[in-house]
Amino acid sequence: xxxxxxxxxxxxxxxxxxxxxxxxxxxxxxxxxxxxxxxxxxxxxxxxxxxxxxxxxxxxxxxxxxxxxxxxxxxxxxxxxxxxxxxxxxxxxxxxxxxxxxxxxxxxxxxxxxxxxxxxxxxxxxxxxxxxxxxxxxxxxxxxxxxxxxxxxxxxxxxxxxxxxxxxxxxxxxxxxxxxxxxxxxxxxxxxxxxxxxxxxxxxxxxxxxxxxxxxxxxxxxxxxxxxxxxxxxxxxxxxxxxxxxxxxxxxxxxxxxxxxxxxxxxxxxxxxxxxxxxxxxxxxxxxxxxxxxxxxxxxxxxxxxxxxxxxxxxxxxxxxxxxxxxxxxxxxxxxxxxxxxxxxxxxxxxxxxxxxxxxxxxxxxxxxxxxxxxxxxxxxxxxxxxxxxxxxxxxxxxxxxxxxxxxxxxxxxxxxxxxxxxxxxxxxxxxxxxxxxxxxxxxxxxxxxxxxxxxxxxxxxxxxxxxxxxxx
Numbered sequence: 001x002x003x004x005x006x007x008x009x010x011x012x013x014x015x016x017x018x019x020x021x022x023x024x025x026x027x028x029x030x031x032x033x034x035x036x037x038x039x040x041x042x043x044x045x046x047x048x049x050x051x052x053x054x055x056x057x058x059x060x061x062x063x064x065x066x067x068x069x070x071x072x073x074x075x076x077x078x079x080x081x082x083x084x085x086x087x088x089x090x091x092x093x094x095x096x097x098x099x100x101x102x103x104x105x106x107x108x109x110x111x112x113x114x115x116x117x118x119x120x121x122x123x124x125x126x127x128x129x130x131x132x133x134x135x136x137x138x139x140x141x142x143x144x145x146x147x148x149x150x151x152x153x154x155x156x157x158x159x160x161x162x163x164x165x166x167x168x169x170x171x172x173x174x175x176x177x178x179x180x181x182x183x184x185x186x187x188x189x190x191x192x193x194x195x196x197x198x199x200x201x202x203x204x205x206x207x208x209x210x211x212x213x214x215x216x217x218x219x220x221x222x223x224x225x226x227x228x229x230x231x232x233x234x235x236x237x238x239x240x241x242x243x244x245x246x247x248x249x250x251x252x253x254x255x256x257x258x259x260x261x262x263x264x265x266x267x268x269x270x271x272x273x274x275x276x277x278x279x280x281x282x283x284x285x286x287x288x289x290x291x292x293x294x295x296x297x298x299x300x301x302x303x304x305x306x307x308x309x310x311x312x313x314x315x316x317x318x319x320x321x322x323x324x325x326x327x328x329x330x331x332x333x334x335x336x337x338x339x340x341x342x343x344x345x346x347x348x349x350x351x352x353x354x355x356x357x358x359x360x361x362x363x364x365x366x367x368x369x370x371x372x373x374x375x376x377x378x379x380x381x382x383x384x385x386x387x388x389x390x391x392x393x394x395x396x397x398x399x400x401x402x403x404x405x406x407x408x409x410x411x412x413x414x415x416x417x418x419x420x421x422x423x424x425x426x427x428x429x430x431x432x433x434x435x436x437x438x439x440x441x442x443x444x445x446x447x448x449x450x451x452x453x454x455x456x457x458x459x460x461x462x463x464x465x466x467x468x469x470x471x472x473x
Contacts, residue, residue, distance in 0.1 A: 027221060029146075032129055033139040033279040037303025046117045047126055055171070058178045063396070070180050076424060082357075085394050085424075087364055091356060098349050103229075105342035107236045109334065110321075111243040115229070116298035121222050124172070124215035125282065128165055135161045139279060165216045166208070173207030220283040223296055230293050239324040240332050244297055246277075246288045246319050247327060254288075259312055270314050277301035277319060287319060364392035365461035367449050374468045382434040383469045384414070389429040391451060391461075393421035400454040403431070407447030408467060410439045418454075433467065440469045 060067040062081045069078040077084045103114060115122060136142045136157050145154055177200055178186050189196040214222050223230055251271035257263060263270060278286050280300040285292050287301045305319040325332040370386035378384050393399050403417040414432045421427040445467045453459035
């Protein structure tokens with residue numbers, strides 16, 4: 001066998017017929033046709049519910065505190081009546097991990113249902129599309145209007161649409177900042193120019209512009225090019241994953257025909273090639289070309305195709321939620337090792353977070369040993385060690401506490417043992433302990449500080465430290 005690389009002459013004349021393909025093509029506007037059906041009703045409920053929750057939750061208060069409020073200056077976060085502090089950030093990391101595994105678990109079973117029904121980009125895009133439909137008319141009307149010359153009616157409709165988009169975007173930005181700035185104070189201060197920082201104005205403007213651009217102009221471009229999930233979702237897919245699928249065995253060969261015609265005699269499948277599935281797709285793909293990363297699993301093509309099948313008196317389901325095994329006539333499995341693994345890990349993590357929240361005590365204690373003097377000898381002949389206790393009250397009200405220590409016989413606290421700490425305060429408590437030298441078994445002894453709430457003995461915190469003494473005293 002020759003090791004030489006084969007050389008081929010290229011006919012430059014023939015190469016003129018070769019078509020070039022641009023690596024980047026400018027965006028072509030997608031005119032999405034409005035459709036009604038089973039999955040669209042589910043989406044409508046989920047989208048309006050999620051948007052309603054977004055705009056309403058910041059207005060709900062519990063004991064005078066916003067239901068969800070991230071108080072960054074005070075470094076505390078109020079979530080559904082529970083206050084979290086920077087020390088609780090480990091819970092935040094666990095929650096993020098749970099969300100990630102939950103997404104993996106759902107994707108393994110049902111594909112990109114997150115994108116189609118609950119993704120914020122989908123929510124706001126469909127709201128903007130709904131406004132566009134109501135203001136400018138149906139798909140055909142919008143296409144005709146965009147091709148027509150500029151006139152008063154066209155300018156009025158376009159201006160109305162964009163004004164509504166901007167109002168929704170502004171409300172979105174203002175509400176988002178309202179989760180970090182008390183929403184009632186924000187509304188008043190913002191419009192009266194009363195003591196609102198420049199950062200508040202900046203972030204309201206930023207999220208207004210971002211919402212307007214993403215949901216109004218970019219739309220599917222965010223899903224195709226900006227969202228990383230579209231790129232790595234295929235890693236979680238297998239032949240049993242439920243996805244929006246076209247059944248080529250039943251639909252091909254496609255072709256138009258009269259309603260009364262028998263497709264079998266005409267040598268045609270059930271697909272009448274009406275392109276309705278393409279017209280309703282928010283990303284502009286043709287689901288009949290097979291699984292594509294652009295598909296967000298919204299199932300609008302299913303509703304559109306089912307309506308056409310009903311009109312033709314054909315069975316529905318030509319496009320449906322299915323999986324590769326089912327399309328190939330093989331047995332499919334909802335429960336499989338991958339889904340069991342994700343579900344098991346997800347259950348363990350959720351259980352761990354629930355246990356941590358249930359066992360969480362709104363009290364923190366850190367003990368700092370005085371490093372300037374390891375120990376001192378008092379005038380009474382006792383050994384003294386000094387400490388600084390950092391007590392953090394993570395409750396919503398001021399609390400009184402008592403301090404005790406154990407670990408060595410005869411230990412006494414010579415400083416105060418009763419004190420009060422304001423809500424959210426980190427209280428520094430200088431503490432000294434004396435021990436009779438006869439109780440010293442070793443030069444380095446383990447001790448434990450304990451603080452308890454006066455009004456509730458279940459609220460307690462402990463911290464270990466060491467008591468030091470001289471050698472061979």
